Amino acid sequence: MKKANFHTLSLAYLYLGLMAVLGILAPILANDKPLIAKSENAWHFPFLREGLYEKSDYHWQLNPPIPYGEGSLEYAQSDAISPFDDQSKKAWNQRHWLGTDQLGRDVLTQLIYGCRTAFWVGLGSMLIAFIIGIAVGGFSAYLGDGQLSYTWPKYLFFLLLGILSIIAFTLIPPYQVKGVSTSQLLSPILSICLLIVLLLLIARLLFKRYSDIKSKQFNLPLDLFLNRLIELIDSLPSLLLVIALSALIQGGVASLILIIGLTAWTGIAKLFRAEVLKIKNSPFISSAQSLGFGNSRILFKHILPNALPSVTVAISFGVSSAILAESSLSFLGLGLSGAQASWGAMIASARVDLEAWWVLLFPALAIFLTLLSCHTIGKSIMKQQHT
Amino acid sequence: MMLRYFLKRILWLIPTLWIISVVVFFLAKATKGDAISPPRFEENMSLKQEAEYYKSERIRMRLDLPLFYFNIHRASQTDTVYRIPERHREALLSLAYHCNNWPKVDRFYAALKKAAFQKKISKAAFNNLISSYHQSSLKANKSKWTKEIDSVPVLKKRIIELQSKHLSLDNYLLNFKFYGFDNQYQQWLIRVLNGNGAYSSLQQKEQGKQLLRALQWTLGMSLLSLFLAFGLALLLGLLAFKPAFKQFKPYLERIFLSLYATPNFLMATILIFFFASGHVLKWLPLYGIGDASETDGTFSLIQLRAPYLILPLICYTYAALAYFFEQVKGNLANQLKSDYLLTAQAKGLSYFASLSKHALPNAIISLISLLGSSIPALISGSFIIETIFNLPGMGKLSVEAFLNRDYDLIFTITLIGAALTLLGNLISDFAYHAADPRISIYQKEKAK
Numbered sequence: 001m002k003k004a005n006f007h008t009l010s011l012a013y014l015y016l017g018l019m020a021v022l023g024i025l026a027p028i029l030a031n032d033k034p035l036i037a038k039s040e041n042a043w044h045f046p047f048l049r050e051g052l053y054e055k056s057d058y059h060w061q062l063n064p065p066i067p068y069g070e071g072s073l074e075y076a077q078s079d080a081i082s083p084f085d086d087q088s089k090k091a092w093n094q095r096h097w098l099g100t101d102q103l104g105r106d107v108l109t110q111l112i113y114g115c116r117t118a119f120w121v122g123l124g125s126m127l128i129a130f131i132i133g134i135a136v137g138g139f140s141a142y143l144g145d146g147q148l149s150y151t152w153p154k155y156l157f158f159l160l161l162g163i164l165s166i167i168a169f170t171l172i173p174p175y176q177v178k179g180v181s182t183s184q185l186l187s188p189i190l191s192i193c194l195l196i197v198l199l200l201l202i203a204r205l206l207f208k209r210y211s212d213i214k215s216k217q218f219n220l221p222l223d224l225f226l227n228r229l230i231e232l233i234d235s236l237p238s239l240l241l242v243i244a245l246s247a248l249i250q251g252g253v254a255s256l257i258l259i260i261g262l263t264a265w266t267g268i269a270k271l272f273r274a275e276v277l278k279i280k281n282s283p284f285i286s287s288a289q290s291l292g293f294g295n296s297r298i299l300f301k302h303i304l305p306n307a308l309p310s311v312t313v314a315i316s317f318g319v320s321s322a323i324l325a326e327s328s329l330s331f332l333g334l335g336l337s338g339a340q341a342s343w344g345a346m347i348a349s350a351r352v353d354l355e356a357w358w359v360l361l362f363p364a365l366a367i368f369l370t371l372l373s374c375h376t377i378g379k380s381i382m383k384q385q386h387t
Numbered sequence: 388m389m390l391r392y393f394l395k396r397i398l399w400l401i402p403t404l405w406i407i408s409v410v411v412f413f414l415a416k417a418t419k420g421d422a423i424s425p426p427r428f429e430e431n432m433s434l435k436q437e438a439e440y441y442k443s444e445r446i447r448m449r450l451d452l453p454l455f456y457f458n459i460h461r462a463s464q465t466d467t468v469y470r471i472p473e474r475h476r477e478a479l480l481s482l483a484y485h486c487n488n489w490p491k492v493d494r495f496y497a498a499l500k501k502a503a504f505q506k507k508i509s510k511a512a513f514n515n516l517i518s519s520y521h522q523s524s525l526k527a528n529k530s531k532w533t534k535e536i537d538s539v540p541v542l543k544k545r546i547i548e549l550q551s552k553h554l555s556l557d558n559y560l561l562n563f564k565f566y567g568f569d570n571q572y573q574q575w576l577i578r579v580l581n582g583n584g585a586y587s588s589l590q591q592k593e594q595g596k597q598l599l600r601a602l603q604w605t606l607g608m609s610l611l612s613l614f615l616a617f618g619l620a621l622l623l624g625l626l627a628f629k630p631a632f633k634q635f636k637p638y639l640e641r642i643f644l645s646l647y648a649t650p651n652f653l654m655a656t657i658l659i660f661f662f663a664s665g666h667v668l669k670w671l672p673l674y675g676i677g678d679a680s681e682t683d684g685t686f687s688l689i690q691l692r693a694p695y696l697i698l699p700l701i702c703y704t705y706a707a708l709a710y711f712f713e714q715v716k717g718n719l720a721n722q723l724k725s726d727y728l729l730t731a732q733a734k735g736l737s738y739f740a741s742l743s744k745h746a747l748p749n750a751i752i753s754l755i756s757l758l759g760s761s762i763p764a765l766i767s768g769s770f771i772i773e774t775i776f777n778l779p780g781m782g783k784l785s786v787e788a789f790l791n792r793d794y795d796l797i798f799t800i801t802l803i804g805a806a807l808t809l810l811g812n813l814i815s816d817f818a819y820h821a822a823d824p825r826i827s828i829y830q831k832e833k834a835k
Binding site (some may be wrong): 105122228232234235237238239240246332349354360372 | 403411414643644647648649650651652653656657659660664666760762763764766767770771774775786787789797798800803804805808809810819821832
């Protein structure tokens with residue numbers, strides 16, 4: 001039993017690694033442009049060039065193993081080509097090994113570029129979520145209960161700072177940045193920065209003069225605030241939130257990654273917070289505190305290295321849910337534009353004509369195995385941590 | 388103590404929802420795209436007709452009200468920004484920044500409008516002069532439209548006035564303006580609270596009804612699937628621990644892990660392929676909810692609709708089932724280790740009776756708190772399932788709204804979704820407490 005578990009786990013890692021390699025190498029594996037070409041006096045790398053490829057006469061050229069690009073269409077055929085059809089191609093590598101879809105796109109090529117999309121979405125959005133989650137979780141746990149206590153003039157100052165920064169944001173023109181010179185954008189921000197510096201100086205002077213006001217300190221309920229924020233974000237259905245935000249931030253894969261990252265950090269934050277709380281109460285931290293180490297030293301040198309491993313569970317589940325979110329959106333036609341390959345969009349296109357089973361089967365397998373691998377890895381890490 | 392705690396929770400609900408509503412409102416307003424669709428036959432319209440069209444549309448959509456209760460703006464700009472039509476706002480505000488003086492821009496705009504309405508200058512000249520952001524480009528444009536501008540002395544005077552230097556710090560100063568309660572946000576909130584949503588491409592009156600009906604569908608389906616998943620998970624969890632079935636447990640676990648890893652759109656497509664498309668079997672209808680008339684009795688309605696709802700229900704349920712099963716399994720495994728169960732079995736209770744009478748109630752309690760937190764996932768799932776199976780629920784409505792760029796509707800639905808989840812969390816916490824009064828949720832939260 002134990003051996004079998006190990007086996008599936010290594011299979012999961014192997015599969016994810018394979019997908020990552022396929023995703024990274026996608027433009028080299030499948031492209032309608034040659035990889036390296038030699039003309040009379042120079043070497044060319046046509047696959048690096050954007051835009052349409054015009055066939056030119058090279059002395060010698062190296063073609064990618066799959067001679068179809070992300071957007072290549074098979075014009076001659078109006079129907080989906082089965083992998084078992086007699087495709088009557090000139091060269092062996094022109095064969096559609098996994099067939100084509102109804103539009104004449106090579107399924108294998110789409111699958112490989114879908115890998116690329118999934119890879120970037122999974123990695124990129126989790127990176128964003130990781131940074132936000134660690135910051136929020138760490139602050140809320142470490143500085144949450146009674147670590148941050150200030151005198152009331154300082155609160156007043158923070159309040160002012162908050163109001164001013166809000167104003168700085170509202171002062172960014174409500175109209176589009178396009179056509180507005182940068183000085184117009186920057187001037188209010190700069191002036192407010194100046195104001196803040198001035199206020200800081202005044203506050204310093206005041207604090208020095210009236211230091212006896214400092215007698216009473218109040219706790220900053222940072223933990224409460226951040227927990228409310230997490231609760232707020234968790235209470236919104238994630239797909240709805242992503243859809244609503246993608247109405248706001250429009251664009252390609254990058255904006256999708258940003259949106260998914262911005263909505264997916266709560267799980268990491270919650271887990272990290274719990275872990276930091278646990279570690280914070282352990283004896284070695286209190287001894288560090290009694291030695292007089294600063295907050296940042298304790299946080300970065302003692303707590304972070306011990307708490308970070310716990311987040312790996314949330315990350316491995318998070319990667320799967322990020323990929324799931326992207327493919328769901330693409331399935332609904334709300335995600336990436338049609339030009340970019342995505343497993344979800346492939347499955348959606350398979351729904352048009354279920355007779356062409358190969359259009360459904362391969363992306364379905366790819367996405368299922370990816371999610372399954374992520375879950376398997378997450379579960380095994382969870383088990384490891386419990387024992 | 389607990390009563391006070393729940394009262395506090397309910398009171399917390401109000402500010403939380405209010406904040407969400409404000410955020411959602413501003414998100415809806417910030418989304419790009421014009422709220423007013425351009426008139427038909429815009430090319431043939433005179434400027435006056437066009438302006439009247441936009442004016443009437445703005446009044447119809449209540450866009451002529453201030454956005455929010457208050458506004459903080461540059462002193463060089465007007466506090467009645469909301470009165471400028473949206474299509475000119477950006478240009479005029481930019482102009483105001485460069486001139487550093489709003490009254491000048493206002494006079495220029497008025498003169499320009501007057502000249503255009505009296506057809507003294509052409510439509511092209513009007514549009515061009517409005518959208519010239521900077522004074523420099525205004526100068527450049529002037530040469531192009533000089534002849535037309537020269538024919539209107541008032542306009543010429545205004546343009547020269549715009550170009551004169553006006554030194555002031557207004558661009559760096561701030562004004563605060565309180566508008567009172569008659570604003571767009573308030574109007575929107577009232578409409579949402581009336582269950583009327585926002586205006587959209589659909590008919591306003593119909594929309595309220597549609598939203599309510601959609602809510603009923605989604606809530607009905609999710610709750611049904613939630614209870615189905617809950618019951619099945621308990622049953623399967625009990626069976627999995629029965630000694631006779633113990634050999635099947637690893638397989639069951641693997642099946643549920645695979646189910647959990649299957650995206651619902653994939654599951655739906657596969658189910659359709661096998662059971663509804665006719666490629667393999669044609670047992671069930673593809674999509675829709677069947678042609679039911681209002682006069683049919685409840686029973687015949689159920690009979691008619693049941694085949695349509697089987698596949699969607701499976702898609703709603705399977706992931707929640709896998710998740711619950713995992714939890715039930717963990718809980719029961721913990722209970723099985725406890726002494727009281729050993730005692731129960733020692734005194735002669737059968738395996739099933741000892742588990743279902745003693746271990747199950749304990750396992751259920753910790754599951755109850757999961758019910759509330761699974762609502763967002765169910766709503767997220769409804770998007771895909773309702774779109775695939777063409778059920779008239781919230782998910783389908785919001786996907787359609789998104790495809791129609793009907794952002795008001797999307798954000799209204801977001802608000803409703805958030806309210807539902809918060810309420811669900813509250814109810815499940817309450818049930819958690821009711822099921823086992825010893826557990827203080829207050830403590831549970833502290834322990835978290």
